[in-house]
Amino acid sequence: MRIGELAERAGTTTRTLRYYEARGLLAAARDAHGYRTFGEEDLRLLRQIRTLRENGFELEETRPFVECLRAGHPAGDSCPDSLEVYRRKLAELDACIAELRTVREEVGARLARAEIEAAAAHAPAPRCALAPSEPPTPREPEEEGRK
Amino acid sequence: MRIGELAERAGTTTRTLRYYEARGLLAAARDAHGYRTFGEEDLRLLRQIRTLRENGFELEETRPFVECLRAGHPAGDSCPDSLEVYRRKLAELDACIAELRTVREEVGARLARAEIEAAAAHAPAPRCALAPSEPPTPREPEEEGRK
DNA sequence: CGTTGCGTTGACGCCGACGTCAACCCCTAG
DNA sequence: CTAGGGGTTGACGTCGGCGTCAACGCAACG
Numbered sequence: 001m002r003i004g005e006l007a008e009r010a011g012t013t014t015r016t017l018r019y020y021e022a023r024g025l026l027a028a029a030r031d032a033h034g035y036r037t038f039g040e041e042d043l044r045l046l047r048q049i050r051t052l053r054e055n056g057f058e059l060e061e062t063r064p065f066v067e068c069l070r071a072g073h074p075a076g077d078s079c080p081d082s083l084e085v086y087r088r089k090l091a092e093l094d095a096c097i098a099e100l101r102t103v104r105e106e107v108g109a110r111l112a113r114a115e116i117e118a119a120a121a122h123a124p125a126p127r128c129a130l131a132p133s134e135p136p137t138p139r140e141p142e143e144e145g146r147k
Numbered sequence: 148m149r150i151g152e153l154a155e156r157a158g159t160t161t162r163t164l165r166y167y168e169a170r171g172l173l174a175a176a177r178d179a180h181g182y183r184t185f186g187e188e189d190l191r192l193l194r195q196i197r198t199l200r201e202n203g204f205e206l207e208e209t210r211p212f213v214e215c216l217r218a219g220h221p222a223g224d225s226c227p228d229s230l231e232v233y234r235r236k237l238a239e240l241d242a243c244i245a246e247l248r249t250v251r252e253e254v255g256a257r258l259a260r261a262e263i264e265a266a267a268a269h270a271p272a273p274r275c276a277l278a279p280s281e282p283p284t285p286r287e288p289e290e291e292g293r294k
Numbered sequence: 295c296g297t298t299g300c301g302t303t304g305a306c307g308c309c310g311a312c313g314t315c316a317a318c319c320c321c322t323a324g
Numbered sequence: 325c326t327a328g329g330g331g332t333t334g335a336c337g338t339c340g341g342c343g344t345c346a347a348c349g350c351a352a353c354g
Contacts, residue, residue, distance in 0.1 A: 033321090083261055104237065111237065151299095151300065163341080
């Protein structure tokens, strides 16, 4: 199998495969014309990489899985190094989710405050005091030093 | 106030300020020697930018806030465009969090499965059948075609 | 007078994971 | 013979937000 076929079967591009080879993730034999030659195991290997990358793993993080497969193990995550990468990624994901939630709260609060301000600017007269119509906020004091 | 002082007071670098000016986020007057000159309002403006960037806003997304401040409004989020950016960012954050959670579950499941496999490889004899000691998985069948 | 220490512009570096282009080689079908 | 559809290497482009020179100007201090 040559690079074009492998790329198509793996749902990727030849550029990507060449890049992976350059990174040492893919090992290609060469035929008489210098063409890269691949086998079925390379396809499984690529599927492993793709699955991981879809889950947000960096290319380098797939290396233990690749090496595990190449060592003859039935799955890329049959080796301790791969499990370690899983665990690190889980911790990373948890930390990221936690931070995003914090930020979400922060931004949500800011939006809420700003919306209240905006509403106050539109309907400024507090009619709870039964007072007669006062001047409804004199249109911004024109170049106010600080709030 | 010149660029060094502003950078220090804003907790950033001169490079950043020049970059912001190039992006049109900061407008600097020049003195007799061609030096940039800033005022206090630029400091507030930079604080607005920094707050937003700390919350994951891209530089371009801070533009409405900056323009809002420059238009004389008391806060960067006093304008509808800014509120719109808030809302978009909230939606973005929610989507991102949801996806990360999905991925987290996926990775967690993979880790769990792989750990079970690993445990099975270490203590392979299912002793529930009361059978005598069988050969505990014959060391991988040496170059298996496919699983 | 030289040496700091501020400022200026311009331009390249970085990071990851490729996309894209150029210039070339190889085989096959018409 | 030519065109077309593989393959090859090498190199530059992308994106954001700056970092990091380089080479210069201007001012004050000792």
